Amino acid sequence: MASTTWVTATSSDWHEVLPLVEHDTYHLPEYVSICGRLEAAESTAFSWSDDRGGRFFLPLLFREIPGTSEVDATSPYGYPGPAVSPGGLGHDQWLAACAALRSALEERGARSCFVRLNPLLPADLEAMATVGAVVHHGSTVVMDLRRTDEEILAGIRKNHRRDIKRSNGEGRVATVDEAWAHLPQFVHVYHETMRRVGADERYSFSQEYFEELRKDLDEHVHLIVVHAGDELTAGAVLFETSGIVQYHLGGTLDRFLAQQPAKLIFDLAWRWSKQRGDAALHLGGGVGAAADALLRFKQGFSKEERSFHTWRIVPSREAYESLVRRQGVDLRSGDDEVFPAYRSLG
Incomplete structure (x- = not known):
């Protein structure tokens, strides 16, 4: 029955x-x-x-x-x-x-x-x-965090690893902002990104939306930000439940696109998630699930893909x-x- x-x-x-x-x-x-x-x-x-x-x-x-x-x-x-x-x-x-x-x-x-x-x-x-x-x-891209650090790094494209090392050497830093102290700056970055990619208005979530996520989801939601000096250049909101970490939303300021600070976000995300005992980091796919430049960028962090x-x-x-x-x-x-x-x- x-x-x-x-x-x-x-x-x-x-x-x-x-x-x-x-x-x-x-x-x-x-x-x-x-x-x-x-x-x-x-x-x-x-x-x-x-x-x-x-x-x-x-x-x-x-x-x-x-x-x-x-x-x-x-x-x-x-x-x-x-x-x-x-x-x-x-x-x-x-x-x-x-x-x-x-x-x-x-x-x-x-x-x-x-x-x-x-x-x-x-x-x-x-x-x-x-x-x-x-x-x-x-397709979407997933990083298997049950692998060793060496195995994960071996699956990351060489130019990604090189750019991450150079960015760190030049003083650009990604951190987990557990206090969400940089939320207003992140929202500005996110909105600029949505305008740049021509996203539908329904995806231009307000600051109130992100505040609700933080208040209602509590330990299940986290904010990662990247700084170049005192300026926030990129950020992302991650979800975490039952060993699954999801890259939910993120963005980069237009004038910092050439520096590709998202690479620092993904690098910190997998290291931080693995340290917390999570099993998978889901990076998602291309815009509208297309096989586009965004998907190819994410594929540089892992060869493991899933169908959407x-x-x-x-x-x-x-x-x-x-x-x-x-x-x-x-x-x-x-x-x-x-x-x-x-x-x-x-």
Whole structure:
């Protein structure tokens, strides 16, 4: 027998489930709540369990669909995806959990569900594909911190090692700012970076957002900054949970790009994380998961890569297509490349 339930981010049940699944910072209720407030969405999670000890736990945000009284579901920003029992689920359990999720979404009237998978956590893509499309977007880079320092250094590109050594010799220094004393300067750096790369406005997170992360995530979030003399040239926010460290957000001032201070950030990040006993440092991928210059830069720190996928569920095809037509989207025109298609005009 299996059971399912929806767990709200404010419920103590959420924290009772987390120790029973392999999870990341992106699965913490505090993080999901922050994302929910940003999107004016309901922060919740689908929880499935069976009598064999299997667990499947998926954080989601339920949002109103503009111009309608209907809702859809999406992942919080980052790499959430399903968190399942340690050691994983059997294929039959994955099939059952995925089918139960689709039914639960339909019962709630969700017109679609968009899930970003976590490249570091187990996922049965074949089972997931039975209830929704699984789309491969590209690769991400991960550093295995269980290796020796010598093995890690051997996996870092020679020019990266050379530039890090030169930067240190020229007085540029990366530090972990546990007091977050340089948060305002970091936010300035981050915003300048978002403007430079032409990022969507929704990624220009405010200083209040970062303050919320620090207050609500506490020991799970850290700030690394790089200084050249008295000037902060680059910085990054890292997440840390269950031995997994995630490079969440970061940036570099335009005029210091040639110095590539991000190399100092990554170098300190792996050393600091390894010293704390963490098992993996996930650097992420390229912009929009593309095989671009950013991905190639990250590949210079590790040859180990993981695949990044999204999962797109339509609980009721009839209801979905009806909404798409009412929103004025022609599925034959190619507008359905955006998922969900009814948000392609937003």
